[in-house]
Amino acid sequence: MSTSNISRRNFLRAAGLTGTALCLGLYFPASSKESEVFNAGDEEASGIELNSWIKIDKDGKVTLVDHRAEMGQGSYQSVPQILAEELEVDLNNVNIVFARGDKKYGNQITGGSSTIRGSYKNLLKLGATARVMLIQAAANKWAVPATECYAESGHVIHRPSGKKFHYGELVETASKLETPKNVPLKKISEYKLIRKPLHRQDTPLKTNGAAVFGLDFRLPGMLYAVVERNPRLRGKVKSFDDAAALKVPGVKRVFKVQMLVYSTIREGVAVVATSTWAAMQGRKALHVEWDDTGFEHLSTAEIYSRQNQELQTKEGLSFRKVGDPDNLLKNAAKKLDVVYETPYQAHSAMEPLNCVAHYQDSKIEIWGPIQAPDWVQDFITTQFNMPKDKVIVNMTFLGGGFGRKAFLDYPHEATLISKEMGAPVMVVWSREDDVRQGPFRPGISYRAEGVVDSGNISAIKFRMAGQNLDHWQGGKKDKANGSTTEGFLEPYFKTIKNISFADVPFETPIPTMWWRSVYASTNGFAFESFMDEMAHAAGKDPLDFRRQYLPEDRLQRLINKMEEVSGWKSREKNGGYGVAMTECFSSTVGQIVKVSKTAAGKIKVDHVWAVMDCGWYVNPDIIKAQVEGSILMALGAATIQEITFKDGLAQQHNFYDYKMPRITDMPPIDVYVMDNAEDAGGVGEPGLPAFSPALTNAIFDLTGKRIRKLPFDMNAV
Amino acid sequence: MISLNVNQKAYQVDADPNMPLLWVIRDIIGLTGTKYGCGVAQCGACVVHLNGEAVRSCVTKVSRAEGQQVTTIEGLSANNDHPAQVAWNEENVPQCGYCHSGQIMSAAVLLRDNPNPTDEDIDNAMAGNICRCGTYLRIRKAIHTAAELQRKEVKS
Numbered sequence: 001m002s003t004s005n006i007s008r009r010n011f012l013r014a015a016g017l018t019g020t021a022l023c024l025g026l027y028f029p030a031s032s033k034e035s036e037v038f039n040a041g042d043e044e045a046s047g048i049e050l051n052s053w054i055k056i057d058k059d060g061k062v063t064l065v066d067h068r069a070e071m072g073q074g075s076y077q078s079v080p081q082i083l084a085e086e087l088e089v090d091l092n093n094v095n096i097v098f099a100r101g102d103k104k105y106g107n108q109i110t111g112g113s114s115t116i117r118g119s120y121k122n123l124l125k126l127g128a129t130a131r132v133m134l135i136q137a138a139a140n141k142w143a144v145p146a147t148e149c150y151a152e153s154g155h156v157i158h159r160p161s162g163k164k165f166h167y168g169e170l171v172e173t174a175s176k177l178e179t180p181k182n183v184p185l186k187k188i189s190e191y192k193l194i195r196k197p198l199h200r201q202d203t204p205l206k207t208n209g210a211a212v213f214g215l216d217f218r219l220p221g222m223l224y225a226v227v228e229r230n231p232r233l234r235g236k237v238k239s240f241d242d243a244a245a246l247k248v249p250g251v252k253r254v255f256k257v258q259m260l261v262y263s264t265i266r267e268g269v270a271v272v273a274t275s276t277w278a279a280m281q282g283r284k285a286l287h288v289e290w291d292d293t294g295f296e297h298l299s300t301a302e303i304y305s306r307q308n309q310e311l312q313t314k315e316g317l318s319f320r321k322v323g324d325p326d327n328l329l330k331n332a333a334k335k336l337d338v339v340y341e342t343p344y345q346a347h348s349a350m351e352p353l354n355c356v357a358h359y360q361d362s363k364i365e366i367w368g369p370i371q372a373p374d375w376v377q378d379f380i381t382t383q384f385n386m387p388k389d390k391v392i393v394n395m396t397f398l399g400g401g402f403g404r405k406a407f408l409d410y411p412h413e414a415t416l417i418s419k420e421m422g423a424p425v426m427v428v429w430s431r432e433d434d435v436r437q438g439p440f441r442p443g444i445s446y447r448a449e450g451v452v453d454s455g456n457i458s459a460i461k462f463r464m465a466g467q468n469l470d471h472w473q474g475g476k477k478d479k480a481n482g483s484t485t486e487g488f489l490e491p492y493f494k495t496i497k498n499i500s501f502a503d504v505p506f507e508t509p510i511p512t513m514w515w516r517s518v519y520a521s522t523n524g525f526a527f528e529s530f531m532d533e534m535a536h537a538a539g540k541d542p543l544d545f546r547r548q549y550l551p552e553d554r555l556q557r558l559i560n561k562m563e564e565v566s567g568w569k570s571r572e573k574n575g576g577y578g579v580a581m582t583e584c585f586s587s588t589v590g591q592i593v594k595v596s597k598t599a600a601g602k603i604k605v606d607h608v609w610a611v612m613d614c615g616w617y618v619n620p621d622i623i624k625a626q627v628e629g630s631i632l633m634a635l636g637a638a639t640i641q642e643i644t645f646k647d648g649l650a651q652q653h654n655f656y657d658y659k660m661p662r663i664t665d666m667p668p669i670d671v672y673v674m675d676n677a678e679d680a681g682g683v684g685e686p687g688l689p690a691f692s693p694a695l696t697n698a699i700f701d702l703t704g705k706r707i708r709k710l711p712f713d714m715n716a717v
Numbered sequence: 718m719i720s721l722n723v724n725q726k727a728y729q730v731d732a733d734p735n736m737p738l739l740w741v742i743r744d745i746i747g748l749t750g751t752k753y754g755c756g757v758a759q760c761g762a763c764v765v766h767l768n769g770e771a772v773r774s775c776v777t778k779v780s781r782a783e784g785q786q787v788t789t790i791e792g793l794s795a796n797n798d799h800p801a802q803v804a805w806n807e808e809n810v811p812q813c814g815y816c817h818s819g820q821i822m823s824a825a826v827l828l829r830d831n832p833n834p835t836d837e838d839i840d841n842a843m844a845g846n847i848c849r850c851g852t853y854l855r856i857r858k859a860i861h862t863a864a865e866l867q868r869k870e871v872k873s
């Protein structure tokens with residue numbers, strides 16, 4: 001049943017005002033951060049919109065809504081795990097459904113590792129409110145005080161008599177009750193589900209082919225399209241010859257399509273056919289002439305030589321400054337002054353981009369691997385001038401996202417093609433499209449200067465030069481990149497008395513966007529490599545050096561944990577140990593990497609110890625999996641992957657030249673999750689940034705060689 | 718018309734004999750458990766069994782499968798209970814899950830040919846399957862678990 005974008009009357013009918021289901025939703029008042037819980041009955045009275053996370057039918061079947069995308073990070077498990085805890089239902093017996101894009105769910109963009117940290121308080125409250133109402137309903141039916149009743153496993157039980165109702169028997173009564181305010185929430189020590197390493201509810205679907213990813217979605221009469229897009233983003237179609245393409249059996253039509261990448265039009269020629277393969281064959285037979293004039297065609301060498309040059313000659317836009325590092329640097333007898341370089345990357349989610357759109361005169365419906373269904377709904381509404389409630393955006397499972405599927409270009413293009421065809425169409429991106437067309441993670445250069453005085457930091461100055469994602473989204477050109485310090489631990493600003501960060505503006509025509517952990521993924525390498533260089537210059541143990549500058553209890557505990565689990569204190573001198581610590585989306589992660597050299601002279605990662613402090617958490621096994629995956633992704637980006645450009649074109653094509661780490665590259669990893677009751681931080685991304693500096697710091701420890709440019713070849717250090 | 722046998726079921730498909738088995742299975746027969754990841758034999762997302770052997774369906778022409786036995790992830794077991802499937806659930810292997818149809822189909826052949834694989838055997842057999850989410854540690858662990866389950870099955 002759909003509960004979004006339907007008329008209020010239908011909603012009331014669907015949601016159970018007729019007494020067939022208890023349906024709770026959150027209302028997010030624009031003006032306040034506090035949300036109120038209402039049941040469906042309140043909508044009439046207060047005239048507000050609402051939607052549902054929890055639905056219980058008369059047979060007791062519980063349906064829980066995952067309002068965020070499931071792209072591997074575990075929302076399909078963790079959102080219901082929170083709801084079920086307070087609702088007191090057995091997670092193995094609930095039905096889990098994805099929400100559609102709808103502002104009733106608040107912010108749905110599954111990015112910034114925000115699902116749990118952004119929603120957990122509301123989800124707890126929703127579950128608890130439903131439980132309290134069900135208990136009250138039972139008490140009313142039995143005419144006993146609610147305090148004599150409790151909820152367990154989808155039932156309300158009357159303690160003195162042992163009588164019980166299943167939730168289905170109570171929904172009708174409960175749905176007529178007034179929604180209680182300020183319901184009591186459990187203490188952490190009372191949790192039965194939260195903080196437990198429960199098996200994920202989506203695993204069975206992912207071991208027998210049942211999970212429906214975007215590419216698996218089917219509609220009757222659906223056509224398949226591929227698009228020959230200009231890989232230079234700004235190039236225009238001068239002409240195209242479709243004669244041979246149209247002769248390919250199954251190919252229906254060939255036409256030009258213009259989609260938006262931010263506010264730039266990307267042109268392409270769509271080939272629409274009866275199967276993916278026919279469309280791909282048609283594309284091969286297509287000949288397009290491009291007009292690639294009017295913008296610069298850059299090479300990788302040009303990009304880095306320019307941005308590195310800027311770092312030597314410009315101060316840039318100040319982002320943050322404490323004390324007066326410039327003065328100290330000017331007068332220092334000895335200083336460190338180094339440049340770090342990080343590469344462009346493609347996202348390369350295992351499931352290539354795709355989207356199904358069905359444009360009809362009266363409505364547009366979209367299905368796909370979509371990280372931001374609410375953004376897509378807003379965007380399509382504007383682009384096609386359709387009432388918002390007639391734009392329905394559905395999420396399938398995502399075969400990985402990493403930020404790329406939080407974009408609007410591919411649903412836009414699919415809708416344009418469906419409109420042109422007057423039929424439902426799936427647009428399939430090839431692996432080559434994914435690798436070559438971006439938007440990419442920008443490759444950033446950093447200049448780091450520092451002064452050490454009698455074993456202590458006296459000044460640090462960081463400057464970054466690289467493409468600023470803010471600029472694609474209308475950010476002001478005279479403002480420093482909003483993520484200039486992303487990844488850096490905030491407490492350093494208190495203990496390092498002279499420190500500054502600046503962004504030296506740099507632009508290219510190459511499209512760029514967020515990639516797992518965003519700027520922390522590159523900043524972290526520069527910040528934590530430099531911290532290691534400073535520790536070395538100060539003649540201090542690199543872990544103790546961080547301990548000295550991070551006096552907060554919470555961070556001290558994390559450092560102690562890293563020290564303990566890795567055997568840091570008893571390690572061999574120059575035994576190949578490296579450390580790094582980064583902050584990302586409100587979580588701190590410390591990693592210790594141990595490397596050695598093989599007989600053949602190749603660097604081998606012997607072990608990784610990762611400690612995650614994400615505060616309040618839901619499922620420790622999912623956290624471990626996310627950190628393992630983040631480390632592997634970082635290993636690939638640090639050692640084997642780079643998108644390079646020549647004449648404005650990405651030079652890589654597919655997994656044979658944009659290589660992925662394999663099972664043989666996977667290092668042993670131990671992940672530890674800190675136990676505390678602090679506010680929740682992110683999980684999906686924060687495990688990534690610390691790995692590459694911990695690795696290169698370990699290599700320095702072993703070999704004395706400082707690696708300042710990624711990627712580097714582990715076979716040739 | 719090409720005659721195919723997929724998961725013990727006979728199909729007559731109207732397809733270009735050059736069309737890769739992957740797209741016949743997905744777009745014509747409509748079994749979507751077999752995945753497209755690269756199309757060029759690099760990632761293993763598309764692995765199916767042809768007469769019991771693992772092949773990359775993205776580079777296997779449908780004509781090559783004519784009259785042969787094709788098994789996809791949907792046909793590996795009746796109830797998601799092949800030892801590899803059970804072990805994958807036990808060890809919480811999948812993240813996004815997209816690669817795992819192919820991973821499991823590769824692992825199933827390994828487990829048949831080598832009921833007691835070492836880490837090295839696993840690495841050799843599984844090196845053709847990419848997992849972008851980085852579930853490799855768990856894949857290794859699950860294959861050991863599956864081998865154990867398989868031994869127990871044989872005994873009982």
Ligand code: FES
Pocket residue numbers: 752753754755756757758759760761762763764773774775776
């Ligand atoms: S899709 Fe066949 S190996 Fe990648």
Ligand code: FES
Pocket residue numbers: 072350399400811812813814815816817847848849850851852
């Ligand atoms: S689980 Fe996502 S690619 Fe393997």
